[in-house]
Structures are given as structure tokens and as C-alpha cells.
Amino acid sequence: MANSAADTRSNRAAVQATNDDASASKLSCVKKGYMKDDYIHLFVKRPIRRSPIINRGYFARYAALRKLLYEFLDCGKNMDEKSNRKQIVSLGAGFDTTFFQLQDEGKAPYLYVELDFKEVTSKKAALIENSVQLRTKFGETASISQEKGEVLGEHYKLLPVDLRDIKKLDDIISLASIDPKCVLIYLDPESSRGIVEWASRTFPTAIFFLYEQIHPDDAFGQQMIRNLECRGCALLGIYDSPTLNAKERLFLDQGWQKNCFVERLLEGLGIAVDITKCSRSISTKLLRGTCRKFIAHLLKPRKDTAIERLELFDEFEEWHMMQEHYCVTCAINDALGIFGKFGFTKDEHVTNPAPETSL
Numbered sequence: 001m002a003n004s005a006a007d008t009r010s011n012r013a014a015v016q017a018t019n020d021d022a023s024a025s026k027l028s029c030v031k032k033g034y035m036k037d038d039y040i041h042l043f044v045k046r047p048i049r050r051s052p053i054i055n056r057g058y059f060a061r062y063a064a065l066r067k068l069l070y071e072f073l074d075c076g077k078n079m080d081e082k083s084n085r086k087q088i089v090s091l092g093a094g095f096d097t098t099f100f101q102l103q104d105e106g107k108a109p110y111l112y113v114e115l116d117f118k119e120v121t122s123k124k125a126a127l128i129e130n131s132v133q134l135r136t137k138f139g140e141t142a143s144i145s146q147e148k149g150e151v152l153g154e155h156y157k158l159l160p161v162d163l164r165d166i167k168k169l170d171d172i173i174s175l176a177s178i179d180p181k182c183v184l185i186y187l188d189p190e191s192s193r194g195i196v197e198w199a200s201r202t203f204p205t206a207i208f209f210l211y212e213q214i215h216p217d218d219a220f221g222q223q224m225i226r227n228l229e230c231r232g233c234a235l236l237g238i239y240d241s242p243t244l245n246a247k248e249r250l251f252l253d254q255g256w257q258k259n260c261f262v263e264r265l266l267e268g269l270g271i272a273v274d275i276t277k278c279s280r281s282i283s284t285k286l287l288r289g290t291c292r293k294f295i296a297h298l299l300k301p302r303k304d305t306a307i308e309r310l311e312l313f314d315e316f317e318e319w320h321m322m323q324e325h326y327c328v329t330c331a332i333n334d335a336l337g338i339f340g341k342f343g344f345t346k347d348e349h350v351t352n353p354a355p356e357t358s359l
């Protein structure tokens with residue numbers, strides 16, 4: 001679809017505003033104790049308290065990405081330092097603070113590149129420039145330009161680009177000095193064939209991580225689409241790959257290697273439950289158990305936070321339905337053979353349990 005036609009259906013400003021929404025939701029989670037982030041408050045003008053179900057949804061997304069991110073950073077540890085230089089490219093990075101957190105944890109990759117619309121990167125560059133806490137993360141030699149919407153440090157780059165402009169993406173790769181060898185790319189919320197194909201062609205040793213919506217056609221899905229359209233953010237890609245299979249095809253057809261996996265988070269973790277197979281009272285009990293296991297899986301090995309005790313929560317059916325409409329795609333190109341069995345570990349299975357199962 002031509003950019004201008006896509007822009008009419010999915011308003012550019014509204015799409016950019018999803019970033020403010022994401023940042024406010026993250027801050028809400030941080031304030032409730034779901035996760036730690038010492039920086040996100042610097043990017044939020046008006047803090048909002050989100051409902052428990054939204055907090056949990058955000059936390060799940062954060063925890064899933066974090067789990068795979070750490071796994072990626074740990075891959076190839078037996079290689080020499082130079083051949084194992086990891087790079088992360090965040091497509092539609094918004095005001096994400098992962099880079100700052102990884103630095104504090106001593107886990108920052110060799111290069112971290114963030115891309116977004118210029119309107120967003122300019123605001124981010126301004127916020128970085130005006131905060132000592134953020135500015136000092138990039139070293140003495142870094143240059144920050146609000147006007148260009150750029151931050152250029154030795155190990156971090158923030159650059160403006162419209163992701164639909166594939167030719168520009170190639171220019172960005174050379175501008176950011178990205179070595180195509182080993183890269184983690186993640187994208188949300190909108191994917192397109194062009195970007196998936198471009199990434200596969202450009203990076204022979206890479207993992208593409210994508211977290212996004214599926215099943216636009218059932219009642220919950222239709223409501224989800226309506227809500228986003230009302231805000232001017234049509235999910236332009238969802239009808240093109242509305243199911244797990246279609247999502248897998250999208251990546252395989254665009255050249256990603258076969259060991260790509262696409263899963264609903266619950267299935268990825270081996271804790272999916274088919275609630276149509278149990279009575280209502282049992283299903284509530286099961287869903288509560290699934291919810292608990294879901295969080296426990298995502299939190300491993302962090303055992304210090306009992307997420308369940310943070311907020312009163314009893315919307316298990318709605319939570320389950322919501323999770324059924326999001327999936328994680330991890331597409332892998334492994335020319336260097338370093339990713340092995342990359343992915344979620346499925347060590348606990350509760351699929352279609354017998355009705356008498358107690359949790």
C-alpha cells in the first residue's frame with residue numbers, strides 16, 4: 001500500500017501517539033511494582049494508573065521480550081569477543097528505555113540502534129539532551145541533535161526513518177555502522193512484508209522478534225480492531241497474516257530459515273488451556289492456575305516478585321481471551337550456527353487437562 005493511502009487509514013500522529021500510551025503503561029506497571037525501570041518516568045509527561053488487566057498485559061509483553069533478549073545476548077558465549085558482537089535494532093522504538101537498563105545491568109550489546117519517525121526521535125533526542133541521567137549514558141563523544149532527531153554514540157544510535165521506506169533502511173544500516181553479522185530486530189506493533197524481507201536479506205545471522213495481534217475476525221478481535229481504529233490506528237497488517245500459520249508463512253515466504261516459531265504466549269510456554277473443554281467453574285480455576293504459571297514462567301529466574309500479590313486480580317477469562325489475541329514470532333537466520341534451540345522452554349504442560357485437575 002502506498003504510504004499516503006496507508007497514512008489516511010492509519011493516522012500518522014495517532015500511530016506515534018501509541019508510543020505515549022506504551023510509555024504511560026510501562027510507568028503504571030513500574031509504579032505498581034511489576035517491573036523495574038529507572039528511566040521511563042523521564043519520558044512520561046502525564047502518569048496514568050492503568051487497570052490491573054492492562055498492567056498484566058504490558059508486563060507479559062515486557063517479560064516475554066526480556067526473556068528472549070537475554071537469551072539472544074547469551075548466545076555464542078564461547079566465540080571470541082569480536083565475532084560475537086551483538087547488535088539490536090529496534091524498529092519503532094518510541095521512548096523505550098531497554099538500552100539504559102541493559103547498560104546498568106552490564107549487558108548492553110555492542111551496538112543498540114533505535115529507529116522511529118522523526119517526530120518521535122526528535123522528542124526523544126530532546127529529552128535525552130536535557131537529562132543528565134540519560135545524557136551521560138552515551139560517553140563524551142556522542143552527538144545529540146534535536147533538529148535531526150539523532151543521537152550518535154559509539155554503541156548507541158537513535159535515527160529517524162519511516163520504516164515503510166525500505167531504501168532508507170539500507171542507508172540507515174550504513175549510517176549506523178551496523179555490521180549485518182549478528183542482530184536482534186524487534187518490531188511492534190505493525191509489520192509489513194517489505195520489512196520482513198529486507199531484514200532477512202540484510203542479516204544472515206539474526207533473530208526477528210515480533211509481538212503483535214492476531215484473530216481480528218472473532219468477537220474480541222473485532223472489538224480490538226474497532227478500538228484501535230477509533231484512535232486512528234488501523235492495524236493495517238493484521239488481515240494479511242491473521243493467524244499463527246499465516247504469520248509463520250509471512251516469515252518463511254520472505255526468506256527466513258525454517259526454525260522460525262510463532263506462538264501464542266500461553267502455547268509457547270506450554271500452558272495453554274482449551275476452556276471450551278471444561279465446565280465454567282472448573283475453567284475459572286484452570287484459568288487462575290494458568291495465569292499464575294504464565295507469570296511464573298515469564299519471571300524465571302527472577303523470583304523476588306510475587307506478581308499475583310501486587311494487585312487484586314480476578315478477570316481470568318478476559319485475560320485469557322486477551323492473551324489468545326497476541327502472539328510472539330521469532331524468526332531466525334543462523335548462518336553462524338549460534339542460536340541452537342533458541343526460544344521459550346516448555347517445561348510445564350497443562351494443555352487440555354482433565355476436569356478433575358486441581359491447581
Ligand SMILES: C[S@@+](CC[C@H](N)C(=O)[O-])C[C@H]1O[C@@H](n2cnc3c(N)ncnc32)[C@H](O)[C@@H]1O
Pocket residue numbers: 015016017018019022023091092093094095096115116117120161162163164188189190
Ligand atoms: C506502540 S509504540 C511502541 C514503542 C516501543 N517499541 C515500546 O515498546 O515502548 C509503536 C512505535 O512505532 C512507531 N512506528 C509505527 N510505524 C512506524 C513507521 N512506519 N516508521 C517509523 N516508526 C513507526 C511509532 O511512532 C511508535 O513510536
